[in-house]
Amino acid sequence: MNLQKRTYTSSPSGCSGTPPGDSIQRPCVIPCVFVYSSWSACSNNLQSRGYNSSPSGCTSTPPADSIQRSCTPCVYVYSSWSSCLNNFQTRTYSSSPSGCTSTPPADSIKRVCPTEFIIGSQIWKTTNLDVANYRNGDPIPQVQDATAWSNLSTGAWCYYLNQTAIGTTYGKLYNWFAVNDPRGLAPYGYHIPTDEEWTTLTDYYLGGSFGAGGMMKETGTSHWNYPNSSATNSSGFTGLPGGYRGAAGDFNDLRAYGYWWSSSAPNVSDAWCRYLNYNNDNVIRSNRYKENGYSVRCLKN
Numbered sequence: 001m002n003l004q005k006r007t008y009t010s011s012p013s014g015c016s017g018t019p020p021g022d023s024i025q026r027p028c029v030i031p032c033v034f035v036y037s038s039w040s041a042c043s044n045n046l047q048s049r050g051y052n053s054s055p056s057g058c059t060s061t062p063p064a065d066s067i068q069r070s071c072t073p074c075v076y077v078y079s080s081w082s083s084c085l086n087n088f089q090t091r092t093y094s095s096s097p098s099g100c101t102s103t104p105p106a107d108s109i110k111r112v113c114p115t116e117f118i119i120g121s122q123i124w125k126t127t128n129l130d131v132a133n134y135r136n137g138d139p140i141p142q143v144q145d146a147t148a149w150s151n152l153s154t155g156a157w158c159y160y161l162n163q164t165a166i167g168t169t170y171g172k173l174y175n176w177f178a179v180n181d182p183r184g185l186a187p188y189g190y191h192i193p194t195d196e197e198w199t200t201l202t203d204y205y206l207g208g209s210f211g212a213g214g215m216m217k218e219t220g221t222s223h224w225n226y227p228n229s230s231a232t233n234s235s236g237f238t239g240l241p242g243g244y245r246g247a248a249g250d251f252n253d254l255r256a257y258g259y260w261w262s263s264s265a266p267n268v269s270d271a272w273c274r275y276l277n278y279n280n281d282n283v284i285r286s287n288r289y290k291e292n293g294y295s296v297r298c299l300k301n
Contacts, residue, residue, distance in 0.1 A: 003027060032058035034066070042071040042102035074100035076108070080233070083222050084113040116300065117236030120205045122197070123300035125190070126238050128171030128260075132157065135184030140174075146249025150291065155181045158293055160243050161251050169223065170242035170254070173293035176271040179261045190298040195264035195272040195285075197299060202274070202283050206235055213239075214281030217258075225255045230281035237297075239276050245293030259294040 005025050010017070032053035039047040048068045053060075074095035081089040090110045095102075116123050133139050134155075143149050143156040155178030159167035178185050179192050186192050193201075206212035214230030216237040221228050223240050233239075243254035253259075258276045265271040270287040273294055277284075288294075 030055070030058040030060070032060045032062075034062045036062075036066065039069070039103075041105075042073040045070055045072065047071045047101070069101075071102055072097065072100040074102045074104075076104050078104075078108065080219055081111070083218055083220060084238075087113050089113050114236070117238075119201065119235055122201060122205070124201070124237065125298045125300075126236060128240065128242060129174070129185070129296040129298055130167065130171040131185070131187065132172075134181060135186065135188060138183055140178055140185075149175075149245065149249040149293070150247060152291060153177060155179075155185070156293075158245055160245070160254050166254070170240050171295055173242065173245050174261065174296050175293050176261055176265070176290035179263055179271070179296060180265070185296065186298045190300055192261065192263040192296060193299040195262040198260075198262050198272070198274050198285070201235075201237075202285075206283075209283050209285065211281050213276045213283040216283060217276055217281075223255065225278040228278050240295075241276070241278060242295045247289040247291035259288075259292075260297050261294045265290070 003025055004027070008019055008024060010019075033055075035052045035054075037050045039049045041047070046068060047070075051062055051067060053062075075097075076093045076095050079092045081091050083089070088110060089112075093104055093109060095104075114126055117126055131140070132142065141154075141156045143152065143158055144162045149156065149158065152175060155175065157172040157174045157178060160170060160173060174185065202209050202212040202216075206215050211230075212235075214232055215235040216239045217224065217228060217231035217233060218238045218240055219228070219231045219233050224231065225241070239258050239260075241253070241255045241258045243252055243257060244259045245251050256278050260274050262272040262274070266287050269289060271290050273286055273288050275284050275286065276282075
């Protein structure tokens with residue numbers, strides 16, 4: 001019958017009244033099981049949350065302190081973003097004052113890896129180029145053989161040690177002939193930076209080649225050799241040490257140096273590049289053989 005009943009005694013002796021009917025019989029109270037949502041952000045020193053109850057028709061209510069509670073807002077200090085892993089970055093945090101109860105927004109401790117960074121009037125890609133076709137759709141030859149590479153006078157690419165797994169992290173290595181091909185190496189909307197545009201980044205925006213390298217290197221030693229000196233990546237460039245392929249087809253400097261082409265050439269045999277290394281915070285401007293295979297980083301038009 002879904003009813004609850006109870007008996008009673010009366011006083012004083014001889015009294016003649018009867019208790020109200022609902023004081024000795026009532027519909028059953030069906031206890032609820034509650035499933036709560038997450039606590040809201042701390043606002044006016046209070047947090048609240050919603051809930052669902054079961055089974056259907058249950059009549060109890062949740063304790064008041066299970067749906068609203070006092071809170072002390074936290075102030076957060078975040079670490080640097082981690083390296084990209086599976087297209088995500090994370091960072092840790094500390095909170096104050098002691099005993100504060102709020103939590104940081106989810107997107108402040110985990111985010112999709114950014115694909116561009118802005119510095120001054122420049123917008124750079126944050127990863128090395130990894131395309132196998134020119135902008136018009138024509139394929140760029142992949143050349144693995146060392147002798148064939150050394151004899152090239154047209155565009156080509158390879159992975160370091162011809163290993164796809166390395167290329168997944170560091171991108172492809174391109175000779176300068178691919179950089180200079182009129183069909184376009186950079187995707188639509190981007191171009192390969194000139195020597196002057198590299199100088200704008202390193203000397204004008206980052207304060208000079210001595211010191212700018214630390215601001216351009218990915219932090220830590222997940223990809224760089226120890227000690228990866230003075231690496232802060234404060235610019236957002238996230239430079240990786242992809243090494244290079246020499247004009248003779250040899251591979252060198254993975255995890256120790258990162259090299260990037262410019263689109264500028266001082267003479268017939270050489271082109272300008274920039275490189276970073278694991279042991280200091282410099283970024284070096286150098287002219288190297290066009291046959292070399294270097295990383296490429298794109299700049300927005």
